[in-house]
Amino acid sequence: MTAARPLLLAVDLDGDGAHPAAWRDAGRPPGAVLGAAALRRAVAAAEAAGFALATFADAPLPPPDAAGRLEAGTRAAFASTITDRIGLAPELHVTTTEPFHLATQLASLDHASKGRAAWVVGAAADAASLATIGAAAPDAAALRREVRDVIDVARALWDSWEDDAVIKESATGRYLDAGRVHHVDFEGASFTVKGPLITPRPPQGQVVVLAAASLDVDDRADVVLVDEPDGGDRAGLTFAEVEVVLAASAAEAADRAARLDEGAPWPRTPGRLRHVGTPAGLAEALRSLAGRVDGVRLHPAVLTADLPALARDVLPALASDGLHRPPAPGGTLRDVLGLPRPASRHTTAT
Amino acid sequence: MSSPDTGAPYDPHAEVHLGVFQVGVGSLIWDHPDAAPHTAIDTFTGVARLLERGLFDAFFLGEGLRVRENRGRAYELDVAGRPDAITQLAALAAVTERIGLVATQNTTYNFPADLARRLASLDLLSDGRAGWNIVTTDNAWTGANFRHGGWLEHERRYERATEFVEAAKALWGSWEPDAVAESGDAKSWARPGSIREIERDTDLVRLRATATVPASRQGRPVLFQAGDSAGGRELAAAHADVVFSANTAFDKAVAYAADLRARLARHGRSPDSLRILPGASVVLGDTRAEAEEKARWIHHQQVSPARAIAFFEQYWGTDLSAYDPHGPLPGIDPSEDELDPSRGTLMPELRTGKLARIAGWRERSEREGLSMVDLARLVTTRHDPFVGTPGEVADRWGEYVRTRAVDGFNLLPDLLPASLEEVVDRLVPELQERGLYRTAYEGTTLREHLALPPGA
Numbered sequence: 001m002t003a004a005r006p007l008l009l010a011v012d013l014d015g016d017g018a019h020p021a022a023w024r025d026a027g028r029p030p031g032a033v034l035g036a037a038a039l040r041r042a043v044a045a046a047e048a049a050g051f052a053l054a055t056f057a058d059a060p061l062p063p064p065d066a067a068g069r070l071e072a073g074t075r076a077a078f079a080s081t082i083t084d085r086i087g088l089a090p091e092l093h094v095t096t097t098e099p100f101h102l103a104t105q106l107a108s109l110d111h112a113s114k115g116r117a118a119w120v121v122g123a124a125a126d127a128a129s130l131a132t133i134g135a136a137a138p139d140a141a142a143l144r145r146e147v148r149d150v151i152d153v154a155r156a157l158w159d160s161w162e163d164d165a166v167i168k169e170s171a172t173g174r175y176l177d178a179g180r181v182h183h184v185d186f187e188g189a190s191f192t193v194k195g196p197l198i199t200p201r202p203p204q205g206q207v208v209v210l211a212a213a214s215l216d217v218d219d220r221a222d223v224v225l226v227d228e229p230d231g232g233d234r235a236g237l238t239f240a241e242v243e244v245v246l247a248a249s250a251a252e253a254a255d256r257a258a259r260l261d262e263g264a265p266w267p268r269t270p271g272r273l274r275h276v277g278t279p280a281g282l283a284e285a286l287r288s289l290a291g292r293v294d295g296v297r298l299h300p301a302v303l304t305a306d307l308p309a310l311a312r313d314v315l316p317a318l319a320s321d322g323l324h325r326p327p328a329p330g331g332t333l334r335d336v337l338g339l340p341r342p343a344s345r346h347t348t349a350t
Numbered sequence: 351m352s353s354p355d356t357g358a359p360y361d362p363h364a365e366v367h368l369g370v371f372q373v374g375v376g377s378l379i380w381d382h383p384d385a386a387p388h389t390a391i392d393t394f395t396g397v398a399r400l401l402e403r404g405l406f407d408a409f410f411l412g413e414g415l416r417v418r419e420n421r422g423r424a425y426e427l428d429v430a431g432r433p434d435a436i437t438q439l440a441a442l443a444a445v446t447e448r449i450g451l452v453a454t455q456n457t458t459y460n461f462p463a464d465l466a467r468r469l470a471s472l473d474l475l476s477d478g479r480a481g482w483n484i485v486t487t488d489n490a491w492t493g494a495n496f497r498h499g500g501w502l503e504h505e506r507r508y509e510r511a512t513e514f515v516e517a518a519k520a521l522w523g524s525w526e527p528d529a530v531a532e533s534g535d536a537k538s539w540a541r542p543g544s545i546r547e548i549e550r551d552t553d554l555v556r557l558r559a560t561a562t563v564p565a566s567r568q569g570r571p572v573l574f575q576a577g578d579s580a581g582g583r584e585l586a587a588a589h590a591d592v593v594f595s596a597n598t599a600f601d602k603a604v605a606y607a608a609d610l611r612a613r614l615a616r617h618g619r620s621p622d623s624l625r626i627l628p629g630a631s632v633v634l635g636d637t638r639a640e641a642e643e644k645a646r647w648i649h650h651q652q653v654s655p656a657r658a659i660a661f662f663e664q665y666w667g668t669d670l671s672a673y674d675p676h677g678p679l680p681g682i683d684p685s686e687d688e689l690d691p692s693r694g695t696l697m698p699e700l701r702t703g704k705l706a707r708i709a710g711w712r713e714r715s716e717r718e719g720l721s722m723v724d725l726a727r728l729v730t731t732r733h734d735p736f737v738g739t740p741g742e743v744a745d746r747w748g749e750y751v752r753t754r755a756v757d758g759f760n761l762l763p764d765l766l767p768a769s770l771e772e773v774v775d776r777l778v779p780e781l782q783e784r785g786l787y788r789t790a791y792e793g794t795t796l797r798e799h800l801a802l803p804p805g806a
Binding site for chain 1: 381388390391395403414415416417423425426427429430431432433435436437438440441442443444445459460461463464467468470471472474475476477478494495497499525531532533534535536538539540543553555556557558559560561562563564654655656658733738758
């Protein structure tokens with residue numbers, strides 16, 4: 001076949017895997033997922049496989065099957081100094097955090113990773129999640145406003161220091177040029193932020209923002225996680241979402257899935273595709289997505305089983321077709337995704 | 351000679367515990383070829399590894415939730431810009447093995463369950479090396495960056511801090527030790543009923559949350575407390591494992607230790623359940639005279655003519671850029687307003703009495719013929735830095751710890767990384783020679799480094 005543009009490949013590295021019974025099949029004690037060693041292994045495997053981006057799903061409360069979970073921003077930060085090419089995207093929720101802290105954390109992740117930070121916009125809106133901050137669940141309209149407001153203020157804060165704000169001018173004794181550090185004076189529906197950020201501008205200028213299409217913020221996101229690979233006309237990149245259970249034959253894969261489902265049912269997430277089958281079959285399915293989407297985020301059912309299979313059998317097959325190009329060390333995530341580095345909105349035209 | 355009363359008996363075997371407090375902003379020296387880039391991750395990684403080589407207990411990061419200002423604009427003369435502490439320390443956790451990682455985090459402008467969760471995650475990922483330096487903020491100027499704004503009146507911030515810390519401790523202790531199943535064949539991931547939901551419902555702390563992680567190998571993050579007010583001391587006596595005290599001069603350190611240990615007793619805690627680590631700066635030289643000369647140079651760098659003008663602008667409340675820093679104080683009258691907190695959190699003694707202080711300065715500078723920069727250097731002279739040869743400083747520290755006035759120091763480096771390299775390479779060996787400092791890490795957790803009893 002003629003080579004379409006390479007697919008950008010992302011993988012979610014949450015916990016033992018995307019399947020709620022993943023912990024039963026992980027081949028290690030269930031508590032191991034809460035330590036550094038498991039995270040180190042997962043991140044190293046994803047980077048060695050050539051993924052462009054690792055995401056870290058999260059929620060304010062433990063997953064429903066009571067498995068524990070480390071906070072995603074902390075996981076991504078831990079990964080930043082032991083990797084040099086893979087993008088790192090924690091899911092941070094706009095509803096249960098301080099927008100100022102959220103923007104600072106992501107900017108700091110971008111500095112620590114030298115330009116590889118991204119943000120999966122989380123919008124937990126159920127009563128139990130909001131109760132963790134002593135608040136009531138927002139209605140649909142309020143949630144919509146909140147998501148927009150938090151993205152907008154984060155973007156304003158990332159621009160609040162111009163790139164060249166630190167001048168270190170010996171003659172005048174000025175470390176900073178105050179004319180290049182700006183208040184943001186943001187007024188949202190439920191909060192205001194004065195600014196500027198306490199952290200200098202992120203190396204990428206703007207941290208890469210990924211948002212599900214269902215949040216209806218396509219115009220604010222760099223990457224939209226689409227419900228259906230509809231080839232729709234969007235300004236940013238589109239990624240499809242694919243859950244995977246892999247085995248050497250289709251029958252064995254079906255057996256694996258059935259065994260996992262006995263432990264706990266794996267409910268369908270609307271808009272996510274699911275591949276239960278062989279690596280070759282998955283490669284074929286991904287080929288058919290190329291051209292309809294810019295990238296795919298994979299959700300391995302069990303990380304310790306499916307991530308090695310992706311690395312060994314799926315990504316190399318796509319690479320040999322010219323449909324996958326692993327990132328090179330030292331680049332920024334924007335470089336890898338082909339996204340330009342935006343100038344700060346305050347940059348004075350010269 | 352009788353030993354001063356510190357509330358604990360003289361201990362001839364006491365050792366010095368060392369941490370480094372990296373404020374990250376302020377009058378650090380940046381205009382020098384040895385100054386490392388202040389926000390680069392490699393600078394932080396280098397410092398953390400240096401401290402591990404020096405067998406330090408802990409690396410602290412400061413916090414300030416608003417960029418400092420002078421007359422409504424970002425303050426230009428100081429180092430500014432720093433990372434989120436927990437994010438940065440998680441990045442450092444991956445490339446270090448022993449050093450304690452302590453994040454300064456605010457109880458006024460955080461949500462308790464959210465902050466407790468991030469700290470617990472750092473604690474697990476570092477395998478028991480996390481600490482939390484608990485601070486409060488009392489000004490709406492900082493609050494302007496947050497949902498809650500300036501909602502908390504001054505008197506209630508330690509009330510909230512106490513409730514906040516109690517909620518965090520409850521969340522950290524909410525998983526029973528054997529809650530998690532040992533194998534994938536178990537009926538469920540966690541034993542039913544082994545994880546408690548935590549609920550608080552007061553006007554200061556409201557939450558209902560289930561912790562997403564169990565305890566780390568050190569139980570929970572080590573708690574540091576830095577406030578010196580009565581409210582701060584009570585919070586320390588009730589909950590802290592370590593105080594990051596401002597009482598560095600020997601007599602003040604003795605009085606502080608005695609006061610704190612009396613408070614501990616009232617809270618039913620043993621005198622050994624709390625470590626006292628005052629902030630300290632160290633300037634070393636081959637001779638006393640050389641060290642003193644270096645200390646003078648550092649202070650002159652930190653109070654440059656431009657910074658002297660800015661210092662007085664903060665007091666005058668007006669633009670003084672037309673005045674000569676090498677000339678006398680401005681003849682014009684200062685504004686009537688007290689100092690605002692925009693240059694950073696103010697010490698309580700600076701909140702009032704501005705006009706009287708200025709009058710005193712006028713009198714002194716006329717009497718002694720001082721220029722603005724001379725006066726600024728005099729009135730900002732740092733209290734009690736340890737200046738001398740490595741051997742002299744080691745001897746003084748020995749007296750501090752063996753009388754139990756302190757358990758060690760939190761160093762405040764002026765020049766990164768040079769100030770710390772000389773401590774590691776020159777002072778640490780002198781301490782070791784005197785039996786005042788470990789020669790290898792014995793434990794792996796921060797709690798073990800600090801020789802603290804198990805946390806509750």
